[in-house]
Amino acid sequence: MRHRSTGQRAARLLAASVVAGMVVIVPVAAFATTTTVTTPPSPGSTTPSSGPTQPSNPLCAPSAFSPAQQYVASALSGRVTQLNSLLSAVGNTANHLTAADQQTLQHDISAVELPGIGALQTQVQQATTCAELRMAARSMVFDYRVYYVMTPQTHLAIVADDETAIEATLGNLETTIASAIDNSADRGKNVSAAQSAFSDLKNEVSAAGNSTNGLADELLAQTPQGFPGNWQVFGAARTSLSNARNDLHAAYNDGRQIRSDLQ
Amino acid sequence: MPKRKLALAALTTSLAMTLTACGTGNPQQAGRGTTPPTSAVSPTPTTTTAASGPGSVPASPTTTPSNAVIPQSLDQVGVEIAALDNSFGVANSDLTNPQGDS
Numbered sequence: 473m474r475h476r477s478t479g480q481r482a483a484r485l486l487a488a489s490v491v492a493g494m495v496v497i498v499p500v501a502a503f504a505t506t507t508t509v510t511t512p513p514s515p516g517s518t519t520p521s522s523g524p525t526q527p528s529n530p531l532c533a534p535s536a537f538s539p540a541q542q543y544v545a546s547a548l549s550g551r552v553t554q555l556n557s558l559l560s561a562v563g564n565t566a567n568h569l570t571a572a573d574q575q576t577l578q579h580d581i582s583a584v585e586l587p588g589i590g591a592l593q594t595q596v597q598q599a600t601t602c603a604e605l606r607m608a609a610r611s612m613v614f615d616y617r618v619y620y621v622m623t624p625q626t627h628l629a630i631v632a633d634d635e636t637a638i639e640a641t642l643g644n645l646e647t648t649i650a651s652a653i654d655n656s657a658d659r660g661k662n663v664s665a666a667q668s669a670f671s672d673l674k675n676e677v678s679a680a681g682n683s684t685n686g687l688a689d690e691l692l693a694q695t696p697q698g699f700p701g702n703w704q705v706f707g708a709a710r711t712s713l714s715n716a717r718n719d720l721h722a723a724y725n726d727g728r729q730i731r732s733d734l735q
Numbered sequence: 736m737p738k739r740k741l742a743l744a745a746l747t748t749s750l751a752m753t754l755t756a757c758g759t760g761n762p763q764q765a766g767r768g769t770t771p772p773t774s775a776v777s778p779t780p781t782t783t784t785a786a787s788g789p790g791s792v793p794a795s796p797t798t799t800p801s802n803a804v805i806p807q808s809l810d811q812v813g814v815e816i817a818a819l820d821n822s823f824g825v826a827n828s829d830l831t832n833p834q835g836d837s
Contacts, residue, residue, distance in 0.1 A: 550835065566818060612837075619835030627826035634819045638812060645808045652805055710830055717823055724816055727809045734805070 532602035541596060544609050548593045551618040555586050558626045567630050568637035576692050577626055585616055617696035624706045625694050628713065632688040635680060635716045642677045642723050649673070649730055656734045666733040673726035676719040683716035 532540040562569060562577045569577070588611075595608045616622070649670055657663045691709055694702040 547836075554835065567822070568815075614837075617837060619833050620837055623834065624826065624829040627822065627829050631819065631822045631826050634815070634822055638815050638819065641808070641812055641815065645805070645812070648808065649805060706830055710827060713823060713826070717819060720816060720819070724809070724812050727805065727812065731805045731809060 532605055534602070537602060537605075540602065540605055541599060544596050544605055544612070545593065547609070548589055548596060548612060551589050551612065551616065552586065552593075554618050554623065555581050555589065558622060559586075561630060562626060567634060569630055569633045570636075570688070573629055573633055573688050573692060577629065581622065581626070585618065585622060588616055589618070615696060617699050621694060621696045621699050621702060625691050628706060628709050629688050629691045631713050631717075632684050632691060632709070635684045635713060635720060636688070638720050639677055639681050639684065639716075642673070642720070642727070645727065646670075646674060646677070649727070652734055653730070661734070663733065666730045669726040669729040669733070673723045673730070676723035676726065680716040680719035680723070683712045683719065687712055 559578065559581045561567065562574055562581065592608045592612050596605065599605050599608065653663050653666050653670060656666070687709055690705065694705055698705075
């Protein structure tokens with residue numbers, strides 16, 4: 473591809489590569505000093521199938537500078553959109569992010585990532601050489617990691633705090649449930665099934681709490697510079713959150729069972 | 736004389752209302768001097784007493800057994816778990832199918 477001599481041919485090749493699904497980000501990462509060749513990770517994979525594994529294969533030649541510049545500008549614009557989406561999720565009051573976690577994420581996104589990407593947009597607009605484009609593209613990928621760090625970090629932290637909030641709600645409900653069971657027993661009702669379900673509910677809530685304990689802090693400690701190592705952290709967090717989610721579902725069903733038994 | 740009768744009637748009514756409120760407003764006070772409940776965890780009824788004014792009839796308290804509170808709380812948990820499912824789906828998708836390229 474480096475032998476293509478016109479911008480149009482380079483753009484066509486770029487489009488063909490993307491459509492074929494062979495190489496997703498060569499044009500972006502090619503501007504960095506090393507190329508990151510990415511194909512979509514397989515479902516369930518805990519590691520992204522990308523990394524600085526191949527030498528650079530620059531597409532940016534003086535004759536193809538304009539489409540290359542447009543491509544990087546578009547990639548930066550996409551990241552701004554994504555960061556604003558993350559910021560919106562962080563500020564969504566329907567979520568249960570703690571005030572501290574919300575503040576941390578808002579700071580990272582609005583005071584670090586967005587200004588940084590914005591500065592790169594200016595650099596790309598003013599760039600006149602492929603070297604300048606490469607520098608900006610490299611920084612965009614390696615310094616900010618919008619898709620591979622900021623995005624999972626934000627969404628997983630929201631899930632962690634949501635689960636913690638539900639654990640607290642169910643924990644507070646335990647006293648009410650205990651009273652309700654005793655109340656029914658005093659009235660002569662057989663509450664053995666309700667008691668069994670209540671015992672399970674408490675165990676499930678406890679297990680969920682063990683799975684989510686400290687998870688949000690661990691997630692928020694991850695940085696773009698920690699990639700790809702922190703991909704393992706995200707994968708492990710997903711497993712813990714999935715387990716906690718299953719526990720909370722079970723606890724909720726126990727509560728429904730108790731409610732049904734006491735009626 | 737009629738004024739005296741009126742004042743006496745008002746005083747009697749007020750006293751009756753006060754006694755009624757004392758008898759129903761605080762279960763702990765009502766239970767003083769009586770045998771304590773045998774159950775270690777007694778139900779906590781929610782007692783609502785309407786404010787009474789001059790000329791009004793004291794409303795009878797409505798007591799909600801604690802097991803009636805469970806549906807409300809559980810329904811809220813159900814809503815939150817449904818929202819959690821959505822949030823988890825988004826986060827899971829970030830890892831299984833990242834939107835971007837880096």
